[in-house]
Each structure stands twice: as C-alpha cells, then as structure tokens.
Amino acid sequence: MCKLAAVPAIAVTGSLAPFKLFANPNSSVKNTSAMSNSDQGYIPSYVALQQSGVLKERGDVLFDEMRHCRLCPRNCETDRISGKRGDCRANADLEISSASPHFGEERELVGQNGSGTVFFTHCSMECVFCINYEVSQMGHGQKYSIRDLSNMMLLLQRHGCHNINLVSPTHYLPHILLALDRASAAGLRLPVAYNTSGWEKTEMLEFLDGVVDIYLTDFKYADHDAAATYSPGSGNYPDIAQKALLEMHRQTGVAKPDPKTNLIYRGLMIRHLVMPGNVARTDRVLRWIAANLPDDTYVNIMSQYTPMHKAHDFPEISRRINRSEYNNAVTIARNAGLTNLRLQMR
Numbered sequence: 233m234c235k236l237a238a239v240p241a242i243a244v245t246g247s248l249a250p251f252k253l254f255a256n257p258n259s260s261v262k263n264t265s266a267m268s269n270s271d272q273g274y275i276p277s278y279v280a281l282q283q284s285g286v287l288k289e290r291g292d293v294l295f296d297e298m299r300h301c302r303l304c305p306r307n308c309e310t311d312r313i314s315g316k317r318g319d320c321r322a323n324a325d326l327e328i329s330s331a332s333p334h335f336g337e338e339r340e341l342v343g344q345n346g347s348g349t350v351f352f353t354h355c356s357m358e359c360v361f362c363i364n365y366e367v368s369q370m371g372h373g374q375k376y377s378i379r380d381l382s383n384m385m386l387l388l389q390r391h392g393c394h395n396i397n398l399v400s401p402t403h404y405l406p407h408i409l410l411a412l413d414r415a416s417a418a419g420l421r422l423p424v425a426y427n428t429s430g431w432e433k434t435e436m437l438e439f440l441d442g443v444v445d446i447y448l449t450d451f452k453y454a455d456h457d458a459a460a461t462y463s464p465g466s467g468n469y470p471d472i473a474q475k476a477l478l479e480m481h482r483q484t485g486v487a488k489p490d491p492k493t494n495l496i497y498r499g500l501m502i503r504h505l506v507m508p509g510n511v512a513r514t515d516r517v518l519r520w521i522a523a524n525l526p527d528d529t530y531v532n533i534m535s536q537y538t539p540m541h542k543a544h545d546f547p548e549i550s551r552r553i554n555r556s557e558y559n560n561a562v563t564i565a566r567n568a569g570l571t572n573l574r575l576q577m578r
C-alpha cells in the first residue's frame with residue numbers, strides 16, 4: 233500500500249475524457265469487451281466464487297461484521313453500521329478518493345494500459361511518513377455506493393487496464409466483495425490486486441482465498457518499537473505481517489510474469505521501503521522473507537522514502553536515504569539468497 237507514486241486525486245483528465253468515472257459513476261456499463269488482448273484468456277479466481285454464490289455470502293458476512301468491527305488488527309469494535317467512525321475513521325459508507333489507470337506501479341502490473349487503481353479513503357494504519365496522508369488520514373474522497381464501485385471496476389476494464397488494483401482496501405472489505413460480485417456477474421475478468429500495508433488479520437485474509445489473484449503487500453517493519461513509533465497503534469505489525477505474508481503466499485504462490493505479456497496475473501508481490509538509519513530493520517525483513525518464503529519470492533526494494541506528513545517530528549527519519557543504505561539492503565537480500573528482486577536506486 234506504500235505507493236510508488238501518489239495517485240492523482242482527480243482521475244479524469246483531458247486524455248481520459250471518455251472515462252467518466254466520477255462524472256457519472258451510475259452510468260450503466262454494458263460493454264466490457266475492451267480488455268487488452270494480452271489479458272484475454274485469464275480467468276480470475278473470483279469468477280467461480282461469484283457463480284457459486286459464495287462471493288456474495290462472504291460479502292454479506294463481512295458487512296454484518298461492521299456492527300462490531302474487527303476487520304483490521306485494531307479490533308476497535310465500532311458499530312460502523314450506525315454511522316460511527318472507527319479508529320480508521322471509516323464508517324459503513326464507502327468512500328473513494330480516485331479510480332484511474334495508474335502507471336506508477338510495478339511494470340508487471342502497469343503493462344501498456346496501466347493498473348486499474350481504486351484508491352480508498354482512510355486507512356487502518358496511521359504512518360507518520362505517509363505520502364498520501366490527505367487520503368489515508370484526512371479523509372479526502374467522496375461517498376459511493378457498492379454499485380458505483382462495481383461500475384468503476386468495469387470501466388477500468390473497458391479502459392484496457394490489466395488489473396483492478398485496490399489500494400488501502402482493508403476497512404472496506406465487505407463493500408469490495410459485494411462490488412466484485414456484481415462486477416463479475418457483469419463480465420469483469422481482470423485479476424484483482426490487493427494492495428495493502430501487510431497489517432492484515434489472517435482470518436480476514438481467509439475471506440479473500442479464491443478472490444484475490446495478486447497480493448501486492450508492504451512488509452514495512454521487522455522492529456516492534458519502530459512500528460509503534462512510526463505507525464502509532466501498530467506495534468504488533470511485525471508479527472501480524474509475517475503471518476499475513478505466509479497466508480498470502482499459501483493462497484496465491486510466487487508471482488511470476490507471464491512469458492508472453494510480462495504481466496503478473498497471480499502471486500505474492502512484496503514491497504519493502506528502505507528507511508533512514510535502518511529504523512525499520514530492513515536486514516531482518518529481508519532475512520525473514522528468505523527464511524520463510526521461496527527464494528524466488530518477488531521483492532521490490534524501494535528507495536523513494538521521502539519525509540512527508542509528520543516525519544519531520546522524528547529527526548532520525550527526516551531525510552531521504554542515501555545510496556549506501558540502499559545498496560546495503562540489496563546486498564543483504566542477495567546474501568540471504570533472494571533471487572527475484574526489483575531494484576531502484578543503485
């Protein structure tokens with residue numbers, strides 16, 4: 233969920249003039265046949281669950297869960313259905329900041345036509361350095377219905393996007409499953425990428441078994457104190473994220489690009505953001521991955537840490553990383569035996 237680049241708040245631009253996602257989200261979407269040829273033939277895992285009725289059942293169960301919400305590890309038990317907002321600031325209303333083809337994600341998701349990104353408002357984590365804090369922590373976005381979300385997915389497909397990329401999805405899991413159920417019935421056939429902080433309860437991930445094709449997840453910290461300091465309330469992040477990664481891998485396996493298209497349709501893609509002074513304990517993150525997941529697990533070692541939002545309140549993380557810090561991370565990953573690395577600054 234750590235974005236490679238911030239998604240623009242308003243997605244409809246001149247070049248996307250026919251893409252009336254926000255201008256008319258209720259527009260009926262009948263023609264979904266404009267998928268790029270490269271994506272045709274892939275049958276995403278959620279289709280069978282939609283056809284058997286299981287997808288809707290799961291969505292309904294989770295929707296009811298919002299009466300005493302325990303969707304994320306905060307377990308704040310807020311009655312969101314009554315309109316109250318939980319610790320994540322979300323109530324039962326679906327709020328979305330933007331939906332658009334996005335070209336700043338990993339190349340195996342972007343392809344020629346972009347990753348179909350839906351950027352949800354609010355977040356279960358509260359990172360002091362979040363580059364998207366206006367959306368994640370200040371509530372930038374608008375209310376939409378489940379039907380609207382379903383139509384957004386179909387419009388992204390019609391626009392030629394290669395996947396549906398759900399950014400900060402955790403607190404809107406019920407809405408997502410119900411929207412996906414509608415969209416699948418109407419012809420959605422793009423793989424779903426679940427773009428998350430990694431702070432996910434395994435019992436909630438089990439609701440996504442057979443639904444999500446690609447887990448695009450951060451592994452932010454291997455240090456509890458750092459997690460508690462820089463993501464207040466998430467001191468248990470390392471333990472929760474490690475269990476989540478194992479479950480994500482169990483469900484989807486290793487992410488490998490299709491040899492014909494170079495796109496990834498299924499599997500676990502891990503992002504790790506190198507932070508200044510090794511506060512996140514990059515060494516332990518990478519060694520844990522090497523010790524607990526296959527050597528060819530997809531790992532994107534990210535260099536773009538930028539001190540944003542409240543980061544300047546913490547002098548040790550109020551700077552960008554240097555080349556030596558990044559290269560050290562790469563060396564650790566290689567020495568640990570990881571073979572499927574995506575690298576940036578060198």
Ligand code: SF4
Binds near residue numbers: 306319322403
């Ligand atoms: S998703 Fe939000 S309301 Fe639900 S447990 Fe987490 S913080 Fe609380």
